[in-house]
Amino acid sequence: MKASHAGLDIGKRDFNALVEVLQQAMDAQGIAFSAQNQLLAQLAHMHRDIITVR
Numbered sequence: 001m002k003a004s005h006a007g008l009d010i011g012k013r014d015f016n017a018l019v020e021v022l023q024q025a026m027d028a029q030g031i032a033f034s035a036q037n038q039l040l041a042q043l044a045h046m047h048r049d050i051i052t053v054r
Helices: 012-028 033-045
Strands: none
Touching: 012 033
């Protein structure tokens, strides 16, 4: 994950925007809140590898 996002200048703001868009899309599709949390929990584990701008 780290190598694929290196040099993309992804900051915390970008990451948080992605999470918001994912939540909105899952809500619009009627995906259960518990399933949303499972997906977002997986994404949260990758946070440090995705964020490249501090």
